[in-house]
Amino acid sequence: MLKLENISLIINSKALFTALNIEVHAGQVTTVMGPSGSGKSSLLAHLCGTLAPVFQTSGKISLHDRVINNLPPEARKIGILFQDDLLFPHLSVGENLAFALPAIIKHRERKNIIEQALQEIELSGMSERDPAGLSGGQRARVALMRTLLAEPQALLLDEPFSKLDLELRGRFRELVFSHAEKNNLPVLLVTHDPADAKAAGGPIITL
Amino acid sequence: MGATLRSVNYLSVFQRLTQLLLLLPIAAGLLGAFFPAFGYFPEIGGNQLNIDVFRELLKQPALPHSVRLTIFSGITATLISLCFALALAAMFSQVEYSSQSKLKFNRLFLMMRRGLIPLIAVPHAAMALGLVFLIAPSGWLIRWVSFSLMGWDTPPELISVQDPLGLSLIFGLVLKETPYLLLMILAALPQIRAAEYLRIGQSLGYGAFRSWLKLILPQVYPLIRLPVFAVLAFSLSVVDVSLILGPTTPPTLSVLILRWLDNPDLSMRFFASAGAILLLGITLGSLLFWRIAEWFVLNKFRKWLTNGKRGSDNEAATAVFVSGFFLITTAFLSLLALAFWSLSLRWPYPHVLPQTWTFRNWERHWNSLQETAMTTLEVGILTVVLALILVVACLENEQWRRARFSIRSEWLLYLPLLIPQATFLLGVQILAVRFELDGTFLLLVWSHLLFVLPYVFLTLADPWRKLDRRYPIIAQCLGASPLQILFRVKLPLLLKPLLVAAAIGFAVSVAQYLPTIFAGGGRFSTLTTEAVSYAAGADRRVIGVYGFLQALFPWLALLLALSVPRWLYRNRADLS
Numbered sequence: 184m185l186k187l188e189n190i191s192l193i194i195n196s197k198a199l200f201t202a203l204n205i206e207v208h209a210g211q212v213t214t215v216m217g218p219s220g221s222g223k224s225s226l227l228a229h230l231c232g233t234l235a236p237v238f239q240t241s242g243k244i245s246l247h248d249r250v251i252n253n254l255p256p257e258a259r260k261i262g263i264l265f266q267d268d269l270l271f272p273h274l275s276v277g278e279n280l281a282f283a284l285p286a287i288i289k290h291r292e293r294k295n296i297i298e299q300a301l302q303e304i305e306l307s308g309m310s311e312r313d314p315a316g317l318s319g320g321q322r323a324r325v326a327l328m329r330t331l332l333a334e335p336q337a338l339l340l341d342e343p344f345s346k347l348d349l350e351l352r353g354r355f356r357e358l359v360f361s362h363a364e365k366n367n368l369p370v371l372l373v374t375h376d377p378a379d380a381k382a383a384g385g386p387i388i389t390l
Numbered sequence: 391m392g393a394t395l396r397s398v399n400y401l402s403v404f405q406r407l408t409q410l411l412l413l414l415p416i417a418a419g420l421l422g423a424f425f426p427a428f429g430y431f432p433e434i435g436g437n438q439l440n441i442d443v444f445r446e447l448l449k450q451p452a453l454p455h456s457v458r459l460t461i462f463s464g465i466t467a468t469l470i471s472l473c474f475a476l477a478l479a480a481m482f483s484q485v486e487y488s489s490q491s492k493l494k495f496n497r498l499f500l501m502m503r504r505g506l507i508p509l510i511a512v513p514h515a516a517m518a519l520g521l522v523f524l525i526a527p528s529g530w531l532i533r534w535v536s537f538s539l540m541g542w543d544t545p546p547e548l549i550s551v552q553d554p555l556g557l558s559l560i561f562g563l564v565l566k567e568t569p570y571l572l573l574m575i576l577a578a579l580p581q582i583r584a585a586e587y588l589r590i591g592q593s594l595g596y597g598a599f600r601s602w603l604k605l606i607l608p609q610v611y612p613l614i615r616l617p618v619f620a621v622l623a624f625s626l627s628v629v630d631v632s633l634i635l636g637p638t639t640p641p642t643l644s645v646l647i648l649r650w651l652d653n654p655d656l657s658m659r660f661f662a663s664a665g666a667i668l669l670l671g672i673t674l675g676s677l678l679f680w681r682i683a684e685w686f687v688l689n690k691f692r693k694w695l696t697n698g699k700r701g702s703d704n705e706a707a708t709a710v711f712v713s714g715f716f717l718i719t720t721a722f723l724s725l726l727a728l729a730f731w732s733l734s735l736r737w738p739y740p741h742v743l744p745q746t747w748t749f750r751n752w753e754r755h756w757n758s759l760q761e762t763a764m765t766t767l768e769v770g771i772l773t774v775v776l777a778l779i780l781v782v783a784c785l786e787n788e789q790w791r792r793a794r795f796s797i798r799s800e801w802l803l804y805l806p807l808l809i810p811q812a813t814f815l816l817g818v819q820i821l822a823v824r825f826e827l828d829g830t831f832l833l834l835v836w837s838h839l840l841f842v843l844p845y846v847f848l849t850l851a852d853p854w855r856k857l858d859r860r861y862p863i864i865a866q867c868l869g870a871s872p873l874q875i876l877f878r879v880k881l882p883l884l885l886k887p888l889l890v891a892a893a894i895g896f897a898v899s900v901a902q903y904l905p906t907i908f909a910g911g912g913r914f915s916t917l918t919t920e921a922v923s924y925a926a927g928a929d930r931r932v933i934g935v936y937g938f939l940q941a942l943f944p945w946l947a948l949l950l951a952l953s954v955p956r957w958l959y960r961n962r963a964d965l966s
Contacts, residue, residue, distance in 0.1 A: 232592070255597065257595045257597050257598075269590050273609050274696065278695065281696035282695070285595075286697055286699040288698070330593075335593075
């Protein structure tokens, strides 16, 4: 469970929103909505630990009863998907996934897991491909798989559907939610598309 | 659009002119060095092409050692500078993009970052002279140590400058090239969206430092390859720094060439030319070697990129921080040492500070200082104005006629920085003598332009291309002509980058040593040539005066470039 207690973000001695208390249960999607500038993305950056130092913050973030406020971003075990897929352009599709895979998985097994993962997102056999040659939908799926292979304990979604066209958007949304449920991940979704919130099916918080 | 197009058609002339101004002296210079190297130099009795000169050259006892020294110091200096610059850039991004970094470090980092910009403006020679004052056996560092700890009353016997291995030469080069490469990297980072990739890397469990190495480095390197090559070519052929810090028996190849040239025996000019061609070969060979090494390193580390090993790298990061801090402090202390010496009357060993302070050194040299300073200013300002006109015209040409300066043209701009100065300037001089152009102001300015133009272009091109294209369109719809748009919309909007480009161009001109003595034919002395020639003498006070003024000029230019727009636009929040 991802738990936010009394979270507030202050910039130039102004609070972005009234203190937040949110509990996101494993396998459940909570949606945060609000106009641009309301601090949705800053909230996610704070949860990741990558918020710019100009912000002052207060409150407690815990993940599975582990307080993570003071942990560096890489130790938090929180995965995030952005509006842009941000696949690493210097690595192949397979290498993008390998980057996320823990080091404890070695050699042949690494290869197998990556091939399996590609199969799951209907891209089998495309390990060697340059990500630049993939379609928008394919790239989005690789980005999702990359996030999941790092074995996060929670998933943050920063409007990851907004750049996809309507038809793709629905399919990709389902894929993300089904994987999150399968992995039993608490999910926090930030969006300003009401259709996203509806599809998520969980509680909705408006900033 | 048709009428406008006709009125900006003349702009393409400027692009051709710029290319010609760069290519002509390089091509002529290479030929001018090439023929004498193969024995053809009718004025001094060489009438046919052969390879006898090279045969003789290779028999010179100093040559093998000198070549080894040149290659070793050039490649090592470049490699160390690049490693420092990359590691420091990684640290800077970590501080900038992460809320988790320790705040007390942040302030130190900001200071370091601010300190970088004045450092790239300091001429190489000034930095090298200051470094001598710092690390020489009777230098500042030893004085601190001996004064506080060791109780030495005579300077220790160690060879800390002009050491036979060229280590102090390498140190001097690293001190100047690290800030330059670092700024180039920092300028390239936004283009590859480094901040966002770092966030992804961290959310996948990698520490900031290692995320940078695995994700940002492979993407940013291709963008800084040209500056790295320029640093390598420069380090292999540098003359002034090598005269000050490099070993003397034998010196690096470029200094050897200069010695042959100064030799009263005219037949030594054949040697100089052959040496220049050899230096060209060494430079091209080293660039090729570097490119192959890049490929090798990439292949070697390809697996490492995706092996999934996380690690925090805190020790590495701390080490980088400490050494970077040490490097930048050394640079500033060197400059401070110049200033102190210029103001000292008596400063015997082992005192840490001058015993008597005075302005007498400045007064005594005031007349000759004025004259050299004026020459320096005239050449610098004229060169920068010419460079700005050409660069702005090229950029306008690119925008109005949609003729983007192609990749090939950008390589052309870099050509003067990739071919060793000693090689083509020697050829230029040989031809200039024949056409009685040597020692003219025109040739002097032209030779400076070769090196100023690339830097002005590289500084200005990015902001120019990034200016919102809708501003000129709006102005056009309001009835303004291209020239009106340039002077009333674009130049005012781009005033700051324009002045910064001018200041950097000026700094480059002030720093030129070899072009000034070659193209100037010994008739013009600038602060740099004076400082370097005094460096051979023993009077530290004079060296301090010339060295400090040489460092001060570009600094003042940069200060002016940064503060004028701030003052002019003090009531324009979006521009200041």
